[in-house]
Amino acid sequence: MWVQRVIEPTGWEPLGVSVDWAAIEAELGVPLPEDYKQLYETFGGGVLSDSVYFLGRDEAVVFAFLAQWRVALSVDRDSSFAGTSAVDPYAIYAPGGKELVGWGSTAWADEYFWLVDAERSDDHPILARSHDGGAWDRYDMSTSEFLYRVLTDADFLPFGIARYNLGTLFEAGSGGPSGGRPL
Template identity: 70%
Template sequence: MWTRKLIELTGWKPLGIAVDWAEFEGELGVALPADYKELCEVFGGGVFSDSVYFLGRVEDRAFDLPAQWRVFLSVDRDSTYGDVSAVDPYAIYAPGGKGLVPWGSTEWADAYYWLVDAERPGDWPVLARAEDGAWHRYDMSTSEFLYRVLADAGFSPFGVARHDLGTTFDPASGDPCDGRPG
């Protein structure tokens, strides 16, 4: 339902990307949320409203969820600066544990994650950090959260609709078959 609302909101033509999730889900040790996988198959990865960055499963490493999660995990595990985490008081999810998996951000330094617990593999709450560093938990799907960010000006502090940026999507790949209506 929420993915359909995002398609209508952006005027996007679904790409129907076939994604083999098995390898990455095997690496994570948990299955990704079904609605997120649907979003990736429809949009790929890219930028909504020129300001909301969505990580999908694409060749462009900057918008590829597995590539970005691996970088975050590597940095989080780096002990060069002691036991400090960029996502304090949390940690980046490591297989079999509990932590955050990044899936989006904004140009204003907002960051969107899932709080993943290997002992609760079907539970994927959205944890969002505002530019001021405050954490907010949302017990809703990824697609609902993204829709509210883009369409609900009152979705504080994350609603970008109040900035009147329009509701567009630009794919990461730069592919001429970019899903825009012809």
């Protein structure tokens, strides 16, 4: 239901991307949310409203979900940063753990993650942090509901962008960055 609600205002024609979910989830060591899989298969990866980046599939690395996760994990585990994580007090998810997996961001550096727990693989609460790097906000809703509210609900503070009248156009990310880089 929520995936369709994200599609409607964008006017996007679903891509029907074929995805080897078993391979992706085997690398992560945990299943991904079902509605995210539908969003991924529908949109690939790209930019909504010229400002909300959605990670999925992309020929370039910019919007590629797994590539972005691998880079974030590598940086988060880099010993030269003396144990400091960019997602403090959390860490980037490593297989078998309980940490964050990024799936989206905005042009002004808001960040969207799932709190993934390998022992509770059917639970994917969203943790989001606004551009000021302040406190994390937790949302117990699906990825598509969160994304829909970001795009269409001006009162969904601090993340709702409808109040800025940016529209709801989706631009596929293949071929490189468009106006900025996610995460």
